[in-house]
Amino acid sequence: MPTFVDRLIEQAALKSSWAVVGLDPQVELLPPSLLESAYGEYGHTLEAGAHAASEFCQRIIDVVAPHVVAVKFQSACFERLGWRGVKVCAELVRHAQEQGLLVILDGKRGDVGFTAQAYAEGYLGEVEVGGVPQSPWGADAVTVNPYLGWDSIQPFVEVAKEYDKGVFVLVKTSNLSSGQVQDLVAEGRQVYAHLAELVSAWAEELMGLHGYSSLGAVVAATFPRDAARIRALMPHCYFLVPGYGAQGGTAQDVMPSFNPDGTGAIINSGRNIIYAYYRPPYAEEFGPERWEEAVEAAVIAMNDEINAALAERFGRPGSIRPQKPDLL
Amino acid sequence: MPTFVDRLIEQAALKSSWAVVGLDPQVELLPPSLLESAYGEYGHTLEAGAHAASEFCQRIIDVVAPHVVAVKFQSACFERLGWRGVKVCAELVRHAQEQGLLVILDGKRGDVGFTAQAYAEGYLGEVEVGGVPQSPWGADAVTVNPYLGWDSIQPFVEVAKEYDKGVFVLVKTSNLSSGQVQDLVAEGRQVYAHLAELVSAWAEELMGLHGYSSLGAVVAATFPRDAARIRALMPHCYFLVPGYGAQGGTAQDVMPSFNPDGTGAIINSGRNIIYAYYRPPYAEEFGPERWEEAVEAAVIAMNDEINAALAERFGRPGSIRPQKPDLL
Numbered sequence: 310m311p312t313f314v315d316r317l318i319e320q321a322a323l324k325s326s327w328a329v330v331g332l333d334p335q336v337e338l339l340p341p342s343l344l345e346s347a348y349g350e351y352g353h354t355l356e357a358g359a360h361a362a363s364e365f366c367q368r369i370i371d372v373v374a375p376h377v378v379a380v381k382f383q384s385a386c387f388e389r390l391g392w393r394g395v396k397v398c399a400e401l402v403r404h405a406q407e408q409g410l411l412v413i414l415d416g417k418r419g420d421v422g423f424t425a426q427a428y429a430e431g432y433l434g435e436v437e438v439g440g441v442p443q444s445p446w447g448a449d450a451v452t453v454n455p456y457l458g459w460d461s462i463q464p465f466v467e468v469a470k471e472y473d474k475g476v477f478v479l480v481k482t483s484n485l486s487s488g489q490v491q492d493l494v495a496e497g498r499q500v501y502a503h504l505a506e507l508v509s510a511w512a513e514e515l516m517g518l519h520g521y522s523s524l525g526a527v528v529a530a531t532f533p534r535d536a537a538r539i540r541a542l543m544p545h546c547y548f549l550v551p552g553y554g555a556q557g558g559t560a561q562d563v564m565p566s567f568n569p570d571g572t573g574a575i576i577n578s579g580r581n582i583i584y585a586y587y588r589p590p591y592a593e594e595f596g597p598e599r600w601e602e603a604v605e606a607a608v609i610a611m612n613d614e615i616n617a618a619l620a621e622r623f624g625r626p627g628s629i630r631p632q633k634p635d636l637l
Numbered sequence: 638m639p640t641f642v643d644r645l646i647e648q649a650a651l652k653s654s655w656a657v658v659g660l661d662p663q664v665e666l667l668p669p670s671l672l673e674s675a676y677g678e679y680g681h682t683l684e685a686g687a688h689a690a691s692e693f694c695q696r697i698i699d700v701v702a703p704h705v706v707a708v709k710f711q712s713a714c715f716e717r718l719g720w721r722g723v724k725v726c727a728e729l730v731r732h733a734q735e736q737g738l739l740v741i742l743d744g745k746r747g748d749v750g751f752t753a754q755a756y757a758e759g760y761l762g763e764v765e766v767g768g769v770p771q772s773p774w775g776a777d778a779v780t781v782n783p784y785l786g787w788d789s790i791q792p793f794v795e796v797a798k799e800y801d802k803g804v805f806v807l808v809k810t811s812n813l814s815s816g817q818v819q820d821l822v823a824e825g826r827q828v829y830a831h832l833a834e835l836v837s838a839w840a841e842e843l844m845g846l847h848g849y850s851s852l853g854a855v856v857a858a859t860f861p862r863d864a865a866r867i868r869a870l871m872p873h874c875y876f877l878v879p880g881y882g883a884q885g886g887t888a889q890d891v892m893p894s895f896n897p898d899g900t901g902a903i904i905n906s907g908r909n910i911i912y913a914y915y916r917p918p919y920a921e922e923f924g925p926e927r928w929e930e931a932v933e934a935a936v937i938a939m940n941d942e943i944n945a946a947l948a949e950r951f952g953r954p955g956s957i958r959p960q961k962p963d964l965l
Binding site for chain 1: 745817
């Protein structure tokens with residue numbers, strides 16, 4: 310099987326899309342028709358919430374599959390509904406893959422080696438039960454938190470290597486107080502810059518065929534100057550860029566996450582896509598009854614915005630890196 | 638209801654125990670009798686693994702409940718078994734509480750505010766479904782990762798305040814490479830020291846009656862000198878101390894995590910307790926058939942070791958902090 314990053318790059322080029330749809334289902338925001346049907350069947354219970362979230366995400370996956378390369382499951386939104394939500398998440402991972410999407414499980418796990426190994430096997434690899442290998446999750450990639458250092462990342466890298474999976478390490482996050490730790494300056498550069506250098510070195514372990522590693526980085530759209538610095542520090546790492554849309558990042562803000570040849574990043578948008586039926590212009594045009602059409606229109610608009618910005622900035626959409634990027 | 642930290646302190650004093658048993662079930666290490674029965678019923682499947690883990694942890698909880706104040710669920714070990722493992726974890730949380738134990742869910746979550754809110758509501762608080770509040774997890778406390786700064790911690794603090802729950806923030810972890818990020822020196826002190834100061838300030842939000850906050854810190858036993866520095870920086874934070882036992886920390890190594898009056902820490906031991914039947918002297922004395930007796934003997938020995946070290950160092954076991962600690 311091709312490596313994760315090669316599958317990602319090839320799929321993105323085929324679909325001309327560098328967008329990822331974030332699946333962050335919140336019960337209270339789901340389309341009223343879905344909620345009414347779930348409440349009718351299961352009452353006002355966690356089971357009803359999990360069922361409505363399942364139906365919602367399944368239909369979003371079907372709608373967006375032709376347009377984007379990957380979906381990103383926000384694990385918190387499923388865990389919030391208890392084990393029933395987690396079960397729904399596991400089922401949706403398979404469904405998304407059946408629709409040809411890559412699945413990024415966004416749990417931001419980080420723990421000591423023994424425990425990181427358990428997460429890595431569970432989410433990306435296989436677990437032996439009585440000598441028989443089982444695949445509990447089968448995600449294509451996960452996000453991880455680097456506060457514990459290399460031995461908390463290494464098990465993910467090893468499992469990713471064995472199973473052709475991907476790992477995105479948090480380097481610079483999109484939230485306002487991300488700087489409290491990440492921007493502290495040690496030995497002349499920010500903690501995030503130290504991390505960028507570390508991750509860039511670790512990434513050598515997972516290099517693919519198109520000049521990128523399956524060990525990527527999470528670098529927020531909300532701090533474009535930091536993103537530009539980080540991009541220069543880790544040219545071979547693919548970026549997963551949060552913060553676009555609902556968190557305020559624009560297509561211009563995500564441009565610094567691409568390399569000078571216009572490749573190297575996928576952009577996540579969650580709430581602005583999946584709840585498009587609540588915001589202009591989609592609320593007026595479609596309304597909650599035609600919510601799937603609103604989702605599709607929003608994801609097409611996002612692709613267009615990013616492709617237009619890429620064309621303006623780099624002269625071409627961010628497709629496969631040519632063999633000799635220095636000739637560009 | 639009393640605050641989390643007051644319940645913790647009062648229960649620990651009643652039981653004369655500052656030990657926490659870490660529930661880290663690994664299928665391949667479970668007692669053969671449990672595995673055979675699960676494989677017989679469910680084959681070599683994740684369902685069999687989850688059932689065996691459930692039976693194992695349930696019986697450990699029953700054995701250790703009279704001896705310790707809390708159990709700490711290592712979320713990874715349950716997630717590794719897929720949604721069935723997560724379901725088992727949720728059921729065991731209730732079972733442990735019915736046996737009078739406090740439950741710490743060790744998931745080390747950390748995410749942007751909106752997402753942190755989902756984790757906090759799910760694990761510690763309540764989730765509204767159609768206006769009806771539900772309690773998906775009902776844990777007493779969680780562990781969280783501070784790499785994203787205050788707005789990733791604040792939702793946990795707010796939910797903890799509303800529901801009298803606890804939060805332990807990673808400050809210094811037990812693994813070898815923890816220093817890669819945590820020991821970087823910024824503005825004259827380590828990242829972990831910055832975190833200690835930040836968490837100590839945030840802790841004011843959750844002060845209990847016995848001089849401690851329900852916002853505590855995870856500070857490893859494996860770096861006693863760092864622990865001593867951190868202890869001085871955050872006198873009002875209760876410490877959850879990992880790294881004792883299987884990871885190499887001794888009773889002497891955990892002493893710096895207590896305040897000068899001998900209060901302020903709970904010590905976690907996982908594998909050395911729950912798999913005691915595999916190690917001397919318990920393997921010889923009990924063997925895998927009498928594994929529950931081995932677990933009980935190991936937890937009693939751990940209490941004795943810590944209480945002896947506390948008596949030697951502070952002249953008394955680490956009970957409730959007196960009203961005027963400065964008179965000691």
